[in-house]
Amino acid sequence: MDALADLLEGVRARSAAFCRTVLVPPWALRIADGATLSLASPLHGHTWFIDTGPQAGTPIRLGPGDVCVVTGSRPFIVADDPSTQPEVVVGPGNVLTTTDGAPADLPDVDAATPGATVLASGTYRVSGDVGRRLLDALPRVLVVPGSDMPTTVTELLAAELAEEQPGQQLALDRLLDLALISTVRAWFARPEARAPGWYRALGDPVVGRALRLMHSAPAHGWTVAGLAEHAGASRAAFARRFRDLVGEPPLTYLTSWRLTLAADLLDRTDRTVDAIAREVGYANGFALTSAFTRERGVSPRTHRASRPARLERADVTAVGS
Structure with a gap:
């Protein structure tokens, strides 16, 4: 993927x-x-x-x-x-x-x-x-x-x-x-x-490979050095090239993608926070909760509990637009 x-x-x-x-x-x-x-x-x-x-x-x-x-x-x-x-x-x-x-x-x-x-x-x-x-x-x-x-x-x-x-x-x-x-x-x-940076970067032989690796295996313990090695570039050159093309550092992009996947799993499944954490690349539910709360301002459990209200707001917007 x-x-x-x-x-x-x-x-x-x-x-x-x-x-x-x-x-x-x-x-x-x-x-x-x-x-x-x-x-x-x-x-x-x-x-x-x-x-x-x-x-x-x-x-x-x-x-x-x-x-x-x-x-x-x-x-x-x-x-x-x-x-x-x-x-x-x-x-x-x-x-x-x-x-x-x-x-x-x-x-x-x-x-x-x-x-x-x-x-x-x-x-x-x-x-x-x-x-x-x-x-x-x-x-x-x-x-x-x-x-x-x-x-x-x-x-x-x-x-x-x-x-x-x-x-x-x-x-x-x-x-x-x-x-x-x-x-x-x-x-x-x-x-x-004006295609987004991540799309333009898919055609790059170095950064595109790293993006595919992160999307194919988001739960893997990726590091900048590991991604650079797989992409065939030095750590410094890879990090600079990734930021220039995508607009953010590699691990910042990876964190955002993992939390996006986690949010979807919280909405679509009844899996525990611990199980979702391991599926998207965090050691346990506590680690996911810390990252999720820091980036999104609410805990995973609060996000899941708000799902009915968010869906209702979306339906109201759709009908009343």
Whole structure:
């Protein structure tokens, strides 16, 4: 595993919902399903992405094969034209209502209808500290042109969505993951992306190897000297290069990653603090508690006890955004 793989693993399609929609102008949908990560791509025709809220940017036109990724639960609009006003709201669970809250439905339209747009979309409900690290590395909206995407991704999506087949949901889940991975990679390769230091460092033959080692075996007793030896560099040269590329010292990065893993395990499992401590690289629960409290201001037990309140706040934000 590497840093990107670990973060993408935290948001993979077990929490996803995939949808194929055929729409004929004029049309506009307000997406307010509370998902914290959304992906949309016109397989045929075009669509406009219109953000909402005080920090909304200008509308963005998406053509066939272009992929748009949206982070955060604030609602947004997809439409045939920026001037078209939404009459249908897509809520949690893909429940459709009118803007007044009455039940709604979309017309049953054939994809071959002249002027139709075939829109593929997927949503993830990202939870946990690992998933949030990915969200923090991405802007509110990113768009990757179809020319920068592997053509097989959109072709496979179009083929899978053309008709119902056995095992289709599993296939769509995997294709959604593949589309997300390809889009994030393509985005970080663009100059305007300002990729985080840990991502840029993955391509470095010295620091990239050290990052992969830390992510593959976070519980190992890594030292700067040990990482430098595995990376084929002197201790001083390695430490300097790591800080220059990643933006922090190697063991500071390792501590942050271990505590991120610990926070996720506290939220997702009933394991004891002692067991979690050993799994992420601490000798015992006392050592984890000391590090966790120092870095996060609360103990592991307090963090775990606050989980229901944190989830409730997240749901309120998603619904009320």
